Amino acid sequence: MFRTFTFSFEEVCPDKQVLMGYLQAPTEESYLPVSGIVEKVFSQLRHTKEIIGGYRILPCEALDVKAGVVSCSGGRLQTGRRVCGYMTGASKIALFLCTAGETFTTLSHAYQQEGDFLEAFVVESIGSATVENAMDRIQISLGEEMAATGEKITNRYSPGYCEWALSGQRDLFACIGDQPTGITIGDSCLMQPIKSVSGIIGIGETVRKRPYGCAVCNSTTCVYRNIKRRN
Amino acid sequence: MNDLIDKLGECVEFGKINQASPYPPTMKGMPGADELTKEALEAGFSPQMILNEALIPAMNRVGNKFTEGKIFVPQMLLSAKAMNSAMKHLKPYFQNGEIRRKGVFIIGTVQGDLHDIGKNLTGMMVEGAGWEVIDLGTDVSAEKYIQALDEHPGAVCGMSALLTTTMSNMQPMIAAIREKHPGTKVIVGGAPLNAEFARQIGADAYGRDPQDDINWLDSIVA
Numbered sequence: 001m002f003r004t005f006t007f008s009f010e011e012v013c014p015d016k017q018v019l020m021g022y023l024q025a026p027t028e029e030s031y032l033p034v035s036g037i038v039e040k041v042f043s044q045l046r047h048t049k050e051i052i053g054g055y056r057i058l059p060c061e062a063l064d065v066k067a068g069v070v071s072c073s074g075g076r077l078q079t080g081r082r083v084c085g086y087m088t089g090a091s092k093i094a095l096f097l098c099t100a101g102e103t104f105t106t107l108s109h110a111y112q113q114e115g116d117f118l119e120a121f122v123v124e125s126i127g128s129a130t131v132e133n134a135m136d137r138i139q140i141s142l143g144e145e146m147a148a149t150g151e152k153i154t155n156r157y158s159p160g161y162c163e164w165a166l167s168g169q170r171d172l173f174a175c176i177g178d179q180p181t182g183i184t185i186g187d188s189c190l191m192q193p194i195k196s197v198s199g200i201i202g203i204g205e206t207v208r209k210r211p212y213g214c215a216v217c218n219s220t221t222c223v224y225r226n227i228k229r230r231n
Numbered sequence: 232m233n234d235l236i237d238k239l240g241e242c243v244e245f246g247k248i249n250q251a252s253p254y255p256p257t258m259k260g261m262p263g264a265d266e267l268t269k270e271a272l273e274a275g276f277s278p279q280m281i282l283n284e285a286l287i288p289a290m291n292r293v294g295n296k297f298t299e300g301k302i303f304v305p306q307m308l309l310s311a312k313a314m315n316s317a318m319k320h321l322k323p324y325f326q327n328g329e330i331r332r333k334g335v336f337i338i339g340t341v342q343g344d345l346h347d348i349g350k351n352l353t354g355m356m357v358e359g360a361g362w363e364v365i366d367l368g369t370d371v372s373a374e375k376y377i378q379a380l381d382e383h384p385g386a387v388c389g390m391s392a393l394l395t396t397t398m399s400n401m402q403p404m405i406a407a408i409r410e411k412h413p414g415t416k417v418i419v420g421g422a423p424l425n426a427e428f429a430r431q432i433g434a435d436a437y438g439r440d441p442q443d444d445i446n447w448l449d450s451i452v453a
Contacts, residue, residue, distance in 0.1 A: 020349040024303035033246075062435045082305050115315050117355065118308040121348065160396050188343045188370050 002179040004054040005015045005141065009045050010146045014129035016160045023125055037122045044107060045126065050193075051134050053098025055142060057203065060090045068163075070200070072173035079200065080163035086154055086210055090202030094142055099183050099196035103199055124199070127195040132193040135197050146203050147209065158199035166190070171187075171194050235274060238287045239267040239317065243359075244287035246436035247308025248316050256307060265316040277323035279331070283363060286317055290359030294442030304352065318358075325363075333452050335386035336362045337379045339371030341400045346393035349421060353389065356441035362448060373407035380412045387448060388440070392421040402432035409433075416451060418444055 014022070018039060025034035028178040053173065062071040065088070068080040072093055079087075104127030108125065111120035143153045169189040183196045191198060235323035241247070242264040251398050254270045267357070271281050296302045324330045334356050340350045347369045358364040365383060367375050376388055388408060392398040398421060405417050419429050420438040429437035438444035 021304060025305050032256065033309060034371075111383065115312055117311055117351070118305055121304065121308055122444050125346070160343075160394050163396065166394070190345055190370055194345055 002054050002056045002176065004052065004180055005134075005138050006049075007051040007137065009048040009051065009130065010050060012130055012133040013042065013045070013138060014126060014133060016072065017142065019126065019129060022129065023122060033118065035123065037119050038126075041107075041119065041122050043121075043127060048101060049097070049105045050101025050103060051130065052101075053095040053131075053134055053197075054137050054179070054181070055095065055096040055138065055201070056176050056179070057092050057094050058175065059091045060202070060204075061085065063087055063090070072175060074177065075171055077175065078165070078168055079157070080165070082162045083157045083164045085201065086157060086162075086199070087202040087204035087207070088206040090154070091151075092203040094133065094201040094203060095199075096138065096173060096201060097179060097181050097183050097196065097198050098131055098135040098138060099181055099191075099193050100127050100134065101195070102193045104130070104195045105193060106126070108184050120217070131195045131197055139201065142201065142203075149201055151205055152207050153209070154202035155198050155209050156201045158197060168199065172200070174208065233244045233284070235267060235271050236281070238262075239264060239271060239281070239285040240289040240292075242267055243286055243310055243317065243353055244292050246306055246313050248309070248313045253304045258314055262326065263316065264313040265303070265320075266388035267316040268320040272320060275331065278329055280320050281317070282321060282330055282390040286302040286359065287361050288312060290356060291307065291410040291445070294313075294356050294440075294445060298440050298442045301423045304393055305351060307356075311352075311359065314355070314359045331407045332363045333361045333449065334363070335365060335383045336381065336448060337339050337365045337367060337376060337386050339376065339391070339392050341373050341392045341397055341404060343400055344372055344392050344394055345369045346391075346421075349393070350391040351391075353391070353438065353441045353444050357389075357448060360449065361425070362443040373404040376408050377402065380408065380415060384412070386415075387451070388415055388417045389444065390417065390434075392419075392424065398423055398428070401434070418447055 015065045023034055058074050060072055060073040060080050063084055065081055065085045066136055068084045070077040070084055104123055108120045108123040139156055146153055160166040166189045173185055184192050247258045247263040249265035252263055253259055290426055293307060297307050338350060338354050340347050354364045354366045367379060390401055400421055408415050415437045418438050419434040419438040426437040430451050436447045
């Protein structure tokens with residue numbers, strides 16, 4: 001069974017101050033034009049009601065860390081060694097999907113067509129932050145639900161990151177089966193709508209929540225790392 | 232004589248799009264890149280001079296400031312929009328051949344990857360540096376590059392990737408492109424890449440940021 005959550009934009013929209021940092025507009029000079037655009041875009045997105053996500057919990061039947069394979073009752077996930085290793089101790093796995101919907105992409109494209117690149121950048125950034133916020137809420141809910149039975153959850157990991165090949169989306173979607181989010185994958189295994197996330201969370205009494213994202217990435221040239229340093 | 236050209240360059244550098252644009256506050260109410268380009272053409276400046284003396288140097292300054300961490304993505308995007316507002320007046324001269332471009336640059340985000348902020352910024356900056364840019368978008372296959380090269384023989388290709396899992400698509404793509412179009416020059420970029428990786432996969436160059444791309448592109452046509 002796929003447990004579904006829906007959100008309004010106001011429930012999961014990014015905090016504006018955090019967003020300004022993410023948009024690289026922390027200084028007064030860059031803040032002025034960006035803040036006006038953020039306000040305008042927020043009002044355009046206010047009535048967005050397509051934010052939907054959730055997860056399916058499956059028994060974790062075996063972990064082959066050397067081969068990087070997680071076996072569950074729904075099939076096999078070739079996650080790679082790193083993500084498979086992070087599942088150590090999991091008795092169950094939650095396979096998740098979440099989308100902010102098509103609105104963000106449609107609005108961004110409309111701005112780009114008009115040559116309003118900054119507006120398009122703001123919309124894209126809000127869309128990315130919104131789907132992550134929605135997924136944070138879902139992950140928190142899952143954690144609370146599992147804590148009630150004495151179980152913990154891992155961090156969340158997605159195909160395309162941490163050595164988990166993007167082609168892993170096919171097995172992931174097959175294991176999830178029917179779901180109401182409307183998210184689909186194309187030939188390149190990319191999701192539609194674009195502002196969507198998918199992946200795995202381990203569940204068990206002894207699993208550990210390890211650092212993720214920038215904390216485990218070695219890139220020295222990444223723009224996001226530079227933002228974090230400045231802030 | 233060059234006061235108008237200098238002012239136009241400043242408008243592009245600081246993102247002053249047109250007179251109605253409130254940004255930057257210090258230039259509020261003043262004519263922007265839109266009005267000044269029109270004025271420069273009416274005053275008899277050649278379109279090539281406007282491009283070479285005002286717009287390209289301004290975008291170069293923008294690129295250098297971004298490289299040095301003095302400005303960020305928003306200012307760069309405002310400058311790109313100001314540049315575009317100037318370029319719309321020059322478009323007829325590109326079409327009738329009065330303005331010569333440095334070359335054609337075909338850019339895209341590699342197959343399996345949708346991240347396009349870096350790619351878009353690079354495309355805008357390279358265009359501002361005097362190149363014709365063909366943007367193939369995201370999730371671009373080798374076939375799409377080949378098709379674009381069929382239409383623009385001799386063009387230079389740029390490839391972007393943000394994921395470690397998609398940067399590995401670059402090597403087979405470069406090989407496929409060169410099989411159909413031998414000698415095609417390719418520059419790669421993206422957060423997880425470095426110069427060593429670019430060398431290993433057979434790319435001609437690695438662009439750390441947009442200005443790096445421009446410097447290399449200009450060097451191969453110099």
